[in-house]
Amino acid sequence: MRLGSLKSQLVLIVAVMVVLTLGGAYLIGVSSRLDAEFADARRDGLQNVFRLSQYLLAESELHQEDIAQELAMLATDPRISQVLIADPQGIVRHALDRQQLGQELALQSWFDASLLQSLRSSRLGVVQVDRRQGSVLVGISYAPLERDVVRSKQRGIVLLRYDLNATAQQLRWQVLQVFVLPGVMLLLLVLLLSWLAQRYVAGPLGLLRAATLRYAKDGTLQPLPEVGVQEVRALFRAFNTLQQQLQDSLGMLEAQKQAASQLVQEREALLLAVPDLLFEMSPEGRYLQVWSNTARDSLSATREQLLGKLAHQVMPLDAADTVCLAIRQALQQGVSRGQRICLYLDCEARWFELSAARKDGPDGSGSCIVLSHDITIRKHAEDELQLWAQVFAAAHNGILVTDSFRNIVLINSAFTRITGYEQDDIVGRTPSVLSSGRHDEGFYRRMWQEITNRGYWQGEIWNRRKNGEIFPEWQSISAVRGEDGEVSHYISVFSDISSQKEAEQYIRRLAYFDSLTGLPNRALLQDHAAQALSLSRHDNTPLALMFIDLDRFKNINDTLGHSVGDQLLVEVGRRLLSLLQEKDTLTRLGGDEFIILLPETNESGAGHLAESVVRALSTPYYLSGYELISTPSIGIAMAPVDGSTLEELLRAADAAMYRAKAEGRSTFRFFTAQMQQRSAARLKLEAELRRALDKRELQLYYQPQCNMQGQLVGVEALLRWMHPELGVVSPAEFIPLAEESGLIVPIGMWVLQEAIGQMREWRERGIRVPAVAVNLSALQFRQPQLVEQVAQLLHEAALPAGCLELELTESVVLEDPDDALGLMERLHNLGVGLAIDDFGTGYSSLNYLRRFPVDRLKIDRSFVQDLEQGRGIAIVRAIVSLARSLGFVTIAEGVETTAQLEQLRRLHCDQVQGFLFARPMAVIQLEAWLQRHHVVGPDGEGWNFEI
Numbered sequence: 001m002r003l004g005s006l007k008s009q010l011v012l013i014v015a016v017m018v019v020l021t022l023g024g025a026y027l028i029g030v031s032s033r034l035d036a037e038f039a040d041a042r043r044d045g046l047q048n049v050f051r052l053s054q055y056l057l058a059e060s061e062l063h064q065e066d067i068a069q070e071l072a073m074l075a076t077d078p079r080i081s082q083v084l085i086a087d088p089q090g091i092v093r094h095a096l097d098r099q100q101l102g103q104e105l106a107l108q109s110w111f112d113a114s115l116l117q118s119l120r121s122s123r124l125g126v127v128q129v130d131r132r133q134g135s136v137l138v139g140i141s142y143a144p145l146e147r148d149v150v151r152s153k154q155r156g157i158v159l160l161r162y163d164l165n166a167t168a169q170q171l172r173w174q175v176l177q178v179f180v181l182p183g184v185m186l187l188l189l190v191l192l193l194s195w196l197a198q199r200y201v202a203g204p205l206g207l208l209r210a211a212t213l214r215y216a217k218d219g220t221l222q223p224l225p226e227v228g229v230q231e232v233r234a235l236f237r238a239f240n241t242l243q244q245q246l247q248d249s250l251g252m253l254e255a256q257k258q259a260a261s262q263l264v265q266e267r268e269a270l271l272l273a274v275p276d277l278l279f280e281m282s283p284e285g286r287y288l289q290v291w292s293n294t295a296r297d298s299l300s301a302t303r304e305q306l307l308g309k310l311a312h313q314v315m316p317l318d319a320a321d322t323v324c325l326a327i328r329q330a331l332q333q334g335v336s337r338g339q340r341i342c343l344y345l346d347c348e349a350r351w352f353e354l355s356a357a358r359k360d361g362p363d364g365s366g367s368c369i370v371l372s373h374d375i376t377i378r379k380h381a382e383d384e385l386q387l388w389a390q391v392f393a394a395a396h397n398g399i400l401v402t403d404s405f406r407n408i409v410l411i412n413s414a415f416t417r418i419t420g421y422e423q424d425d426i427v428g429r430t431p432s433v434l435s436s437g438r439h440d441e442g443f444y445r446r447m448w449q450e451i452t453n454r455g456y457w458q459g460e461i462w463n464r465r466k467n468g469e470i471f472p473e474w475q476s477i478s479a480v481r482g483e484d485g486e487v488s489h490y491i492s493v494f495s496d497i498s499s500q501k502e503a504e505q506y507i508r509r510l511a512y513f514d515s516l517t518g519l520p521n522r523a524l525l526q527d528h529a530a531q532a533l534s535l536s537r538h539d540n541t542p543l544a545l546m547f548i549d550l551d552r553f554k555n556i557n558d559t560l561g562h563s564v565g566d567q568l569l570v571e572v573g574r575r576l577l578s579l580l581q582e583k584d585t586l587t588r589l590g591g592d593e594f595i596i597l598l599p600e601t602n603e604s605g606a607g608h609l610a611e612s613v614v615r616a617l618s619t620p621y622y623l624s625g626y627e628l629i630s631t632p633s634i635g636i637a638m639a640p641v642d643g644s645t646l647e648e649l650l651r652a653a654d655a656a657m658y659r660a661k662a663e664g665r666s667t668f669r670f671f672t673a674q675m676q677q678r679s680a681a682r683l684k685l686e687a688e689l690r691r692a693l694d695k696r697e698l699q700l701y702y703q704p705q706c707n708m709q710g711q712l713v714g715v716e717a718l719l720r721w722m723h724p725e726l727g728v729v730s731p732a733e734f735i736p737l738a739e740e741s742g743l744i745v746p747i748g749m750w751v752l753q754e755a756i757g758q759m760r761e762w763r764e765r766g767i768r769v770p771a772v773a774v775n776l777s778a779l780q781f782r783q784p785q786l787v788e789q790v791a792q793l794l795h796e797a798a799l800p801a802g803c804l805e806l807e808l809t810e811s812v813v814l815e816d817p818d819d820a821l822g823l824m825e826r827l828h829n830l831g832v833g834l835a836i837d838d839f840g841t842g843y844s845s846l847n848y849l850r851r852f853p854v855d856r857l858k859i860d861r862s863f864v865q866d867l868e869q870g871r872g873i874a875i876v877r878a879i880v881s882l883a884r885s886l887g888f889v890t891i892a893e894g895v896e897t898t899a900q901l902e903q904l905r906r907l908h909c910d911q912v913q914g915f916l917f918a919r920p921m922a923v924i925q926l927e928a929w930l931q932r933h934h935v936v937g938p939d940g941e942g943w944n945f946e947i
């Protein structure tokens with residue numbers, strides 16, 4: 001049994017307690033009994049000494065006996081060891097021990113002198129207790145009567161000594177007897193109890209202890225058998241219950257631990273998985289904690305640098321403000337989401353989205369958990385998406401998006417604009433709502449087949465607007481596939497090509513049809529002719545080509561205006577069409593020229609048709625209130641005799657048409673070999689004209705112009721072609737050729753240079769021709785650089801612009817009056833004179849004439865020639881009157897006779913030009929003419945000649 005064990009301690013404690021209790025009781029019992037013995041001794045002693053002293057007060061014999069008796073009695077008391085009675089002299093007179101008799105009291109060793117002294121000085125008894133020696137001394141002094149009268153002055157002593165050691169010894173033994181048996185019994189009881197305690201309490205408790213230690217050591221828990229006393233068994237039961245509960249709790253604890261561990265692992269994994277920055281921040285925006293699994297470049301500073309800092313210390317002001325705003329929102333509302341900040345990390349703008357949640361501390365303090373999610377890619381995607389959304393919304397093309405089931409999910413505003421369908425009208429429906437009905441089922445099947453196979457289709461399709469209108473679209477449909485490769489959407493992008501179609505048709509019309517009459521033009525004629533000629537060759541069938549030109553159409557145009565001329569052309573086309581079969585092609589080549597291509601037609605058929613055409617076109621026209629007569633001249637060429645190509649046939653028919661014109665107009669002629677030769681000659685002439693400029697075959701003649709007083713007012717430059725073989729070719733012959741071929745532009749420029757150069761030379765030589773008039777053709781007039789070129793030539797020649805007059809025909813000016821007006825104003829601003837040539841032959845719009853900066857009107861030669869017969873007088877008078885009212889000068893051309901001159905004078909015509917005065921002449925002849933007629937003066941003043 002170990003001393004420290006509960007059992008040993010218990011036993012020891014109980015034993016000690018028993019011993020102590022018994023010892024204590026023994027000592028107390030002994031002590032109290034001794035006290036009583038001492039008290040008894042004291043009391044008895046005092047009584048005995050008093051009684052003896054009483055006997056001693058009167059010394060007598062009687063008394064001696066009493067004393068002896070008393071002593072004998074005292075001697076029976078075992079406690080009394082000494083009885084001494086000393087006389088006043090201190091001599092022992094009575095004693096139990098007879099040997100002491102007669103001895104001096106003071107010599108007795110068992111009491112000290114001080115006691116004796118105390119006794120002698122006291123009248124009372126003195127008791128001296130010595131517990132150590134176990135003695136009690138009781139003494140008293142007495143004064144015996146001397147002679148029975150007087151008390152002796154000296155006092156005798158009665159002294160008793162009780163010796164209580166034997167009594168005490170006996171007493172101790174008694175007490176010991178009283179306590180030992182119960183003590184042993186008690187000890188046995190204690191041992192029994194100890195055994196019982198060991199058996200039924202400590203032993204089981206030891207089991208408990210061992211189980212507890214085992215649990216403490218290795219956590220083993222096992223139910224214990226219920227042993228021991230009832231209470232201990234109860235304790236075991238409780239222990240087992242407790243153990244069970246502990247086991248349960250441990251199980252639960254283990255489960256909770258595992259759950260907690262799981263949670264921790266999950267949290268770890270979560271934090272690892274979260275690619276975001278996590279912060280705990282104080283309400284004022286201070287970093288309290290930083291968690292980051294991401295690379296350093298996601299943070300504006302390291303974790304250590306951030307901790308304890310305010311947001312405003314580590315990021316730009318606006319970003320920090322936003323962080324603080326998110327924190328405030330989270331503190332107020334619990335959470336904050338969607339705040340964004342932009343930080344520049346490594347010179348790159350990075351966007352972060354903040355999510356903040358309030359975190360309440362146990363002490364009521366608040367902080368925020370702030371998650372910063374890098375949304376740079378998303379932001380770029382959003383920006384891109386926004387851009388695309390803007391592109392989508394602003395796209396000019398209609399866009400329609402369907403899901404994989406072809407249900408419309410999205411349209412853009414261009415779609416609405418084009419189709420009229422709003423988003424609410426059409427979302428959820430299929431694109432078939434747009435079907436126009438123009439395409440059959442096969443069209444759509446093929447379309448979807450292509451989309452399925454190639455993922456893409458594009459083409460032209462007709463759809464229907466909401467208002468029912470059918471329109472053409474150019475449409476692209478693309479299949480959009482998701483990551484799984486399955487089609488998720490279809491996107492259709494289309495444009496309304498109505499106007500494009502119209503433009504195409506318009507262009508086609510322009511390309512293949514005459515815009516005025518709607519008839520095919522030369523290009524379409526070529527197509528048809530190629531086919532017809534091929535067929536003709538193949539089938540060996542004849543083919544006729546008819547060239548129709550309206551006689552004097554120019555007159556109608558110029559006189560009644562283009563509008564009437566146009567109406568006439570339209571009506572001619574309509575009449576011609578009414579005569580033709582479907583296989584025939586009627587073409588307007590331009591101007592008043594029409595071509596009819598007649599496949600499978602021989603000479604006879606062509607002749608009959610030509611007669612019908614002459615008849616039909618010669619029938620009067622009623623246009624704009626006018627009754628017009630317009631006859632055609634027709635040339636006919638036959639394939640393959642007159643040509644096997646369109647060009648050859650056209651040339652032949654053209655020549656035949658000229659023949660018809662030459663032979664009286666309003667008729668038709670077939671092409672002949674003679675015409676062939678003439679036509680060839682014309683082509684040859686054109687080729688030669690091209691080379692004429694280089695070969696210096698062109699030359700200018702000048703025809704004088706003068707006023708009614710015979711003064712020279714100017715000369716008109718007239719072109720001559722000195723042909724090496726043909727001699728002088730009239731401009732009337734080659735100017736139209738030059739205009740047709742475009743050669744008139746370089747030729748016209750040469751004329752201008754030559755005329756201005758000549759004027760400069762005359763000036764230099766003192767021959768002061770006042771002005772030179774130069775004819776401008778229509779094509780030349782429309783040259784964009786004309787004004788600049790004229791100005792440049794005048795500048796180079798150092799001539800005043802007034803030296804030059806440009807002659808324009810009415811038809812040139814009125815072809816595009818607005819343009820002409822602008823151009824003429826610019827020329828006029830230069831100081832160049834402007835004349836309207838051949839005035840009266842066309843229909844001059846007075847409205848325009850008033851606005852044109854014209855200087856001279858040239859009265860046409862035909863009116864001058866009619867003057868003698870009186871026919872032209874009215875016209876010339878009207879022209880002169882009009883010119884005067886507008887402030888224009890009039891000049892009559894083609895004056896050949898003095899009668900004409902006189903008439904013109906009477907009609908107040910201002911100036912004249914004609915053979916009457918001089919023909920157009922070469923420079924040398926002109927200069928000689930001027931000299932001959934004395935019109936050359938030293939200063940140019942008063943140049944006169946006889947008229």
Ligand SMILES: Nc1nc2c(ncn2[C@@H]2O[C@H](COP(=O)(O)O[C@H]3[C@@H](O)[C@H](n4cnc5c(=O)[nH]c(N)nc54)O[C@@H]3COP(=O)(O)O)[C@@H](O)[C@H]2O)c(=O)[nH]1
Nearest residue numbers: 718719730731732751775776777893894895896914915920
């Ligand atoms: N664009 C250009 N046209 C020019 C140029 N040079 C001439 N022409 C035009 O050619 C047409 C024929 O000109 P031409 O053969 O020179 O005839 C002119 C005169 O010779 C002729 N004339 C003059 N007086 C008389 C006359 O009394 N009787 C008569 N029968 N003929 C006469 O008239 C023509 C001048 O006409 P106009 O120009 O209208 O004043 C002719 O239309 C020329 O314009 C040129 O360089 N460029």
